[in-house]
Amino acid sequence: xxxxxxxxAFATPFQxxxxxxxxxxxxxxxxxxxxxxxxxxxxxxxxDIEGLTTxxxxxxxxxxxxxxxxxxxxxxxxxxxxxxLSAARGLICDPDTELVVTGGSQQxxxxxxxxxxxxxxxxxIESPAFPNSVNALRYTGATVHTVPSGPDGIDVDxxxxxxxxxxxxxxxxxxxxxxxxxxxISRARRLxxxxxxxxxxxxxxxxxxxxxxxxxxxxxxxxxxLAEGEARHWAVYISSMSKTMAPALRIGWLVAxxxxxxxxxxxxxxDDMANSAWVQEVVAQYLANDRYxxxxxxxxxxxxxxxxxxxxxxxxxxAGRVIFKKPEGGMFFWARLSGEIDxxxxxxxxxxHEVVYVPGKAFYPDPEQADLHxxxxxxxxxDEERIALGxxxxxxxxxxxxxxxxxxxxxxx
Amino acid sequence: xxxxxxxxAFATPFQxxxxxxxxxxxxxxxxxxxxxxxxxxxxxxxxDIEGLTTxxxxxxxxxxxxxxxxxxxxxxxxxxxxxxLSAARGLICDPDTELVVTGGSQQxxxxxxxxxxxxxxxxxIESPAFPNSVNALRYTGATVHTVPSGPDGIDVDxxxxxxxxxxxxxxxxxxxxxxxxxxxISRARRLxxxxxxxxxxxxxxxxxxxxxxxxxxxxxxxxxxLAEGEARHWAVYISSMSKTMAPALRIGWLVAxxxxxxxxxxxxxxDDMANSAWVQEVVAQYLANDRYxxxxxxxxxxxxxxxxxxxxxxxxxxAGRVIFKKPEGGMFFWARLSGEIDxxxxxxxxxxHEVVYVPGKAFYPDPEQADLHxxxxxxxxxDEERIALGxxxxxxxxxxxxxxxxxxxxxxx
Numbered sequence: 001x002x003x004x005x006x007x008x009a010f011a012t013p014f015q016x017x018x019x020x021x022x023x024x025x026x027x028x029x030x031x032x033x034x035x036x037x038x039x040x041x042x043x044x045x046x047x048d049i050e051g052l053t054t055x056x057x058x059x060x061x062x063x064x065x066x067x068x069x070x071x072x073x074x075x076x077x078x079x080x081x082x083x084x085l086s087a088a089r090g091l092i093c094d095p096d097t098e099l100v101v102t103g104g105s106q107q108x109x110x111x112x113x114x115x116x117x118x119x120x121x122x123x124x125i126e127s128p129a130f131p132n133s134v135n136a137l138r139y140t141g142a143t144v145h146t147v148p149s150g151p152d153g154i155d156v157d158x159x160x161x162x163x164x165x166x167x168x169x170x171x172x173x174x175x176x177x178x179x180x181x182x183x184x185i186s187r188a189r190r191l192x193x194x195x196x197x198x199x200x201x202x203x204x205x206x207x208x209x210x211x212x213x214x215x216x217x218x219x220x221x222x223x224x225x226l227a228e229g230e231a232r233h234w235a236v237y238i239s240s241m242s243k244t245m246a247p248a249l250r251i252g253w254l255v256a257x258x259x260x261x262x263x264x265x266x267x268x269x270x271d272d273m274a275n276s277a278w279v280q281e282v283v284a285q286y287l288a289n290d291r292y293x294x295x296x297x298x299x300x301x302x303x304x305x306x307x308x309x310x311x312x313x314x315x316x317x318x319a320g321r322v323i324f325k326k327p328e329g330g331m332f333f334w335a336r337l338s339g340e341i342d343x344x345x346x347x348x349x350x351x352x353h354e355v356v357y358v359p360g361k362a363f364y365p366d367p368e369q370a371d372l373h374x375x376x377x378x379x380x381x382x383d384e385e386r387i388a389l390g391x392x393x394x395x396x397x398x399x400x401x402x403x404x405x406x407x408x409x410x411x412x413x
Numbered sequence: 414x415x416x417x418x419x420x421x422a423f424a425t426p427f428q429x430x431x432x433x434x435x436x437x438x439x440x441x442x443x444x445x446x447x448x449x450x451x452x453x454x455x456x457x458x459x460x461d462i463e464g465l466t467t468x469x470x471x472x473x474x475x476x477x478x479x480x481x482x483x484x485x486x487x488x489x490x491x492x493x494x495x496x497x498l499s500a501a502r503g504l505i506c507d508p509d510t511e512l513v514v515t516g517g518s519q520q521x522x523x524x525x526x527x528x529x530x531x532x533x534x535x536x537x538i539e540s541p542a543f544p545n546s547v548n549a550l551r552y553t554g555a556t557v558h559t560v561p562s563g564p565d566g567i568d569v570d571x572x573x574x575x576x577x578x579x580x581x582x583x584x585x586x587x588x589x590x591x592x593x594x595x596x597x598i599s600r601a602r603r604l605x606x607x608x609x610x611x612x613x614x615x616x617x618x619x620x621x622x623x624x625x626x627x628x629x630x631x632x633x634x635x636x637x638x639l640a641e642g643e644a645r646h647w648a649v650y651i652s653s654m655s656k657t658m659a660p661a662l663r664i665g666w667l668v669a670x671x672x673x674x675x676x677x678x679x680x681x682x683x684d685d686m687a688n689s690a691w692v693q694e695v696v697a698q699y700l701a702n703d704r705y706x707x708x709x710x711x712x713x714x715x716x717x718x719x720x721x722x723x724x725x726x727x728x729x730x731x732a733g734r735v736i737f738k739k740p741e742g743g744m745f746f747w748a749r750l751s752g753e754i755d756x757x758x759x760x761x762x763x764x765x766h767e768v769v770y771v772p773g774k775a776f777y778p779d780p781e782q783a784d785l786h787x788x789x790x791x792x793x794x795x796d797e798e799r800i801a802l803g804x805x806x807x808x809x810x811x812x813x814x815x816x817x818x819x820x821x822x823x824x825x826x
Binding site: 006169 | 421425431453462465469479480517519530532552660663670672678683684688
């Protein structure tokens with residue numbers, strides 16, 4: 001006979017087992033025939049398998065040299081390449097004192113959170129935001145406050161006011177084509193964020209997984225690239241290869257002032273000791289082969305066409321019923337249902353009509369603040385025809401929902 | 414003109430920048446001609462490059478299928494193989510509810526520490542111990558207490574007494590061929606640890622990177638494998654591929670009761686989202702190819718011969734001057750200088766005589782408790798002749814030190 005598990009005394013942030021509202025939609029999204037606009041995944045058919053295979057084979061030829069324990073902060077070859085890539089984005093940094101290779105951008109966020117935050121501290125994140133980023137902050141035991149964000153990014157005046165009140169140690173934004181909003185913060189607002197960082201003495205942390213996926217409008221440099229003088233001490237940049245090369249590499253990087261970077265390396269030594277030197281060498285080789293510069297424009301072009309298709313379908317099928325601002329890059333539409341129907345009520349109808357999206361509610365750190373009419377729709381993983389089909393189905397689901405038709409799907413709240 | 418960096422308000426555990434006393438020896442250890450007994454690295458020439466290349470090529474053939482985002486808890490294929498491997502060690506577990514793939518055993522320790530500990534909590538670790546394990550506990554802000562360990566492992570009576578007093582949430586040991594002690598905890602003591610875990614309601618966490626590297630004596634099952642009834646709820650097992658396959662894979666695993674495991678998966682989602690699915694598939698393929706079972710005995714045989722060579726050289730060259738208990742597996746000798754000379758005083762002489770070891774002091778969480786005469790010497794990375802040469806040189810260094818000969822090397826304290 002098995003003995004019941006005891007009540008474990010977990011640390012406060014882990015007392016409630018984690019819920020994953022987005023992952024819980026996946027079984028529906030994976031149904032054959034269903035059009036999934038719900039994923040946060042990049043397009044699999046665009047992965048540069050040939051280029052990765054070439055780089056991998058080059059590294060296999062010297063495999064013995066990259067199987068041992070290695071530098072916590074990353075392979076010198078990869079740090080060099082990532083500093084070069086950052087410089088191409090406008091951010092000049094020293095690969096030895098300012099850059100760390102991380103396990104995706106997620107680990108960059110987690111390391112920073114840990115070296116800065118403890119219970120009693122505060123951090124600020126824009127709302128809505130990517131839930132794993134919010135969790136990286138919350139799991140330190142710190143209090144996380146939110147500032148509203150929208151199609152133009154974080155509300156800088158609200159941030160100024162809140163920061164004066166709660167004294168955050170770090171403020172986190174996705175400045176380009178954010179998840180979920182698709183929002184981009186203007187150059188003027190980025191400069192304002194740097195001013196506020198100096199004024200309130202917080203680290204302004206830009207997570208930039210999507211910045212290179214711009215298919216419209218003008219490039220805006222990363223926030224840290226705009227930092228001059230004192231602002232340089234407060235600007236942190238995080239990026240990732242997940243959306244441009246492949247998520248499964250789990251390679252990201254962090255650019256931070258040396259004193260901050262040094263602690264992040266210390267934290268990483270106790271977290272996982274290093275990323276796989278093997279994979280790092282594959283990524284460095286891929287970059288050194290100059291495949292990246294050839295490959296990223298392909299993704300950009302495909303996503304641009306898919307974004308157009310989604311915008312056109314929404315205008316054609318759902319004009320007036322769904323409101324949105326077309327993003328200039330990235331993977332996501334943030335759209336609002338304009339009538340009385342909210343995104344959670346619509347969802348079972350959508351699933352029944354073989355289309356899935358994520359209700360915007362899932363992205364609000366504080367559910368009380370959630371815009372219940374919002375929904376996140378990804379255009380990244382399907383061709384134009386399928387996107388259009390998804391939107392047609394969404395229209396039918398809206399009709400059925402408006403008519404209070406019976407629905408067989410029942411979802412947890 | 415550059416502006417001086419501000420005083421950042423780091424979280425308490427990161428206020429002092431990390432020091433790395435072992436890493437600081439590496440420049441000396443790397444000098445051409447020097448015999449390094451200082452490393453904690455496995456033998457590079459024993460890596461199964463052929464087997465890894467074969468597995469890697471098999472995975473390259475289906476690369477497209479393992480580049481996407483993947484399960485936080487690990488690839489199903491690898492979890493299955495690791496459950497099989499754990500079972501071969503005597504530990505039966507469910508790959509879906511009890512096992513998580515981690516970034517080396519280090520991440521297993523870090524995840525557990527985070528889900529259990531926060532400031533105000535306590536944990537216990539044996540002393541001496543691997544510094545990164547101590548840091549994983551300390552970086553949560555919890556207080557870390559120590560229980561003396563020696564050639565027979567942790568002092569269980571001292572643990573019983575301390576646990577009653579400080580109420581730890583977790584107690585961490587390396588039960589087989591520990592780093593740095595080379596110690597193995599007997600079956601009787603392992604059972605006692607399980608009793609104490611139930612009595613004091615702590616998780617008994619066994620980090621087992623070396624267990625399969627037994628070259629003498631009788632196998633003792635992992636602590637969690639001995640757990641029955643209520644004890645099953647308190648036993649956690651962590652292991653790693655770093656010492657048997659290669660460190661740069663950064664693949665380890667954690668076996669924990671389902672409620673604990675679930676939180677660890679939640680913590681991992683905010684830490685790095687997953688290990689590289691690509692690398693996981695390579696490791697799973699390697700295991701499925703049955704290379705592991707063929708390869709590990711090779712390491713065991715080589716390390717056994719090297720261990721013998723070190724024991725013989727110590728007896729031949731330094732009888733009475735250095736006291737040790739020969740380990741039955743793993744990579745490390747823990748030896749004591751028997752005279753007045755301590756290991757820190759000897760070190761510059763050793764370096765001058767082209768041999769390096771790590772003073773035992775580096776492994777004490779509380780430097781006040783350090784045995785200043787202890788030293789850790791690895792026999793893993795050199796052939797028998799070179800090990801003997803290193804010990805001869807150590808003897809000469811001891812002579813020079815005893816004679817108070819002038820020495821040109823000066824080391825930070």
